[in-house]
Amino acid sequence: RDQGRPAAEGFRYKRLSPGSKTTMGIDTVGSHRGIPIRVTSLERTVVDLIYYSSMNKRSEIDEETAADALNEYLGREERNPALLEKIAREFGVERDIRSTLKVESRSTESEGMLLKL
Numbered sequence: 001r002d003q004g005r006p007a008a009e010g011f012r013y014k015r016l017s018p019g020s021k022t023t024m025g026i027d028t029v030g031s032h033r034g035i036p037i038r039v040t041s042l043e044r045t046v047v048d049l050i051y052y053s054s055m056n057k058r059s060e061i062d063e064e065t066a067a068d069a070l071n072e073y074l075g076r077e078e079r080n081p082a083l084l085e086k087i088a089r090e091f092g093v094e095r096d097i098r099s100t101l102k103v104e105s106r107s108t109e110s111e112g113m114l115l116k117l
Contacts, residue, residue, distance in 0.1 A: 025087050043084040046073045050093045055100070067100050
């Protein structure tokens with residue numbers, strides 16, 4: 001608490017170095033006690049899930065959860081594929097996203113549906 005870190009047990013704290021990864025796809029929507037309240041966009045949330053998933057050689061989030069988030073994102077009207085691609089490129093996960101889309105596309109095509117971006 002003295003350092004502004006969450007006190008909840010089992011909570012893992014991550015700190016990113018200043019730069020585009022700390023601001024891309026993140027909006028400040030106000031403040032609380034002088035601390036900015038930052039909210040991630042849909043695109044940034046999907047990229048974060050893929051970045052921290054096992055498909056990106058990290059094990060904090062399982063691959064199925066990241067793929068589910070991507071599929072959920074694709075079904076939303078307010079999606080912005082150009083922004084998703086831009087943020088994914090910055091985080092180095094654009095190949096992981098494309099691979100997931102290809103796998104999902106093949107599985108949905110086999111069920112008679114076509115996945116569209």
